Structures are given as C-alpha cells and as structure tokens.
Amino acid sequence: MKIIIEKNYSDLSKKAADIIEKEIRNKSDLILGLATGSTPVGTYKELIRRHKEEGLDFAKVTTFNLDEYLGIPHDHINSYHYFMYDNLFKHINIDEDNINIPNGNPENVEEYCKSYDEDIEKQGGIDLQILGIGENGHIAFNEPDDKLYLGTHITDLTESTIRANARFFDSIEEVPKKAITMGLGSIMKAKKILLLANGKSKANIIGKLLKDEVVSTYNPASLLLLHPDVTIILDEESASEYL
Numbered sequence: 001m002k003i004i005i006e007k008n009y010s011d012l013s014k015k016a017a018d019i020i021e022k023e024i025r026n027k028s029d030l031i032l033g034l035a036t037g038s039t040p041v042g043t044y045k046e047l048i049r050r051h052k053e054e055g056l057d058f059a060k061v062t063t064f065n066l067d068e069y070l071g072i073p074h075d076h077i078n079s080y081h082y083f084m085y086d087n088l089f090k091h092i093n094i095d096e097d098n099i100n101i102p103n104g105n106p107e108n109v110e111e112y113c114k115s116y117d118e119d120i121e122k123q124g125g126i127d128l129q130i131l132g133i134g135e136n137g138h139i140a141f142n143e144p145d146d147k148l149y150l151g152t153h154i155t156d157l158t159e160s161t162i163r164a165n166a167r168f169f170d171s172i173e174e175v176p177k178k179a180i181t182m183g184l185g186s187i188m189k190a191k192k193i194l195l196l197a198n199g200k201s202k203a204n205i206i207g208k209l210l211k212d213e214v215v216s217t218y219n220p221a222s223l224l225l226l227h228p229d230v231t232i233i234l235d236e237e238s239a240s241e242y243l
C-alpha cells in the first residue's frame with residue numbers, strides 16, 4: 001500500500017489527477033471505476049481542466065460508477081447520475097455509451113445487479129478504481145456489518161451515512177435510505193485502487209485503517225489492506241491521526 005500525504009485538498013486533487021492521467025495515457029481504453037461524493041470533485045475539476053487545456057482524451061475510456069441511491073429518478077439533482085454528469089461527464093469527451101452508473105430504479109433488482117457485474121467482467125474488469133471513504137469505513141455503500149457482499153446489491157444506508165449525506169439535501173428526511181452499490185468483489189478485483197480522503201472528519205477512520213492493520217467487515221475499507229496495488233492520497237488533516 002502506497003500512502004501519499006499532500007499539504008491540502010488542492011494538492012491531493014492534482015496528485016490524484018496525475019495518477020488517472022498517467023493511466024489514460026498508458027491505455028486509452030482504460031476501464032475506470034468512479035466514485036461520487038465531495039472527495040473526488042477537485043480531482044474531476046482538474047481532469048476537466050486537463051481535457052480542455054491539455055487535450056487529455058476520454059474518447060475511448062469506459063467508466064463504471066460505484067453506486068446510486070435507490071428509487072431516485074435519474075435526473076434528480078441529488079442522484080449520482082446527475083452528480084456525475086454535472087461534475088465530470090458533460091465537460092469531457094467521453095462517449096455516452098461508455099458510461100455505466102447503477103440504475104436506481106431497476107425493474108428486476110436481482111437480474112440488474114447481476115448484469116452490472118457481468119458488464120464489468122465483459123470489459124475485463126476495472127483497471128483503476130477511484131474510491132472515497134465513509135467516516136465509518138464504508139467504501140462504495142458497503143457499510144460496516146457482520147458480512148460483506150461480493151456482488152452489486154441493494155443495501156440499507158447506516159444512520160451515520162444518512163447523516164453525512166444530508167448536507168446535499170434540504171432535510172435529512174429526504175435522504176434515501178437505500179442504495180444500489182457495487183460489492184467488494186468488483187472493487188477488490190480492480191487492478192489498481194486509488195483511495196482519496198481529505199479533511200478532519202476522515203482522520204479517525206484513516207488512523208484506524210493504517211495503524212491498526214486489522215481486517216474487519218466492521219471496517220469495509222480494511223479489506224483494501226489485502227489488495228496488492230492500492231494508493232491512498234491524504235491531505236494533512238485526514239492524515240493527522242495516522243502520523
């Protein structure tokens with residue numbers, strides 16, 4: 001596991017963009033796993049800048065997003081579809097056919113989840129997976145529990161996640177209670193993983209993850225300790241309980 005500590009969020013975002021850019025320049029048809037949330041927004045901004053000013057080319061890149069709220073329309077301002085178009089896709093030259101985001105309103109949930117995993121497999125798996133981390137250690141929406149699922153599935157969001165995500169909604173009551181999320185299988189099969197964490201609110205979980213060296217389903221991010229190619233980029237605040 002490679003740990004990089006940058007001074008602040010802006011430097012963290014640039015570093016993450018450097019790594020993503022390098023992968024795209026090495027393999028123009030990169031299979032890129034993407035996350036939503038506040039953490040990668042700066043990285044997406046920097047990728048957009050590099051696309052517009054430096055010709056970073058997304059034409060052949062395929063993306064798979066980690067998750068989506070369940071029961072929320074695609075065009076809802078808080079849907080992860082909306083988020084991804086708003087923060088990245090509509091500003092770059094990605095082919096819309098190459099964008100994959102879990103459908104928050106599948107007709108047949110079981111079949112849909114299976115097909116999402118099969119689509120990833122058909123592409124040969126994810127080359128580079130971008131991850132954020134929840135304050136409780138969740139990755140994607142794999143929440144702390146006595147068991148974790150391998151495949152894409154429907155999950156109940158924990159109180160802590162609902163509270164953390166309420167900042168994007170008018171009230172906490174509006175935050176969906178369920179989500180569709182990739183499981184640990186596709187994430188752990190990614191050839192490379194890049195986890196980003198910034199700010200004080202992530203210091204505790206980052207300290208636990210990097211100092212305890214314990215793998216537990218109650219800290220889903222701890223499974224990453226078993227992956228052969230993980231890079232973690234932190235800012236000084238999120239690294240403060242690790243250092």
Ligand code: F6R
Nearest residue numbers: 035036037038039132133134140
């Ligand atoms: C989002 C996702 C989540 C977030 C996590 C951190 O697609 O998979 O696991 O990465 O909740 O969210 P932020 O970045 O808002 O702190």
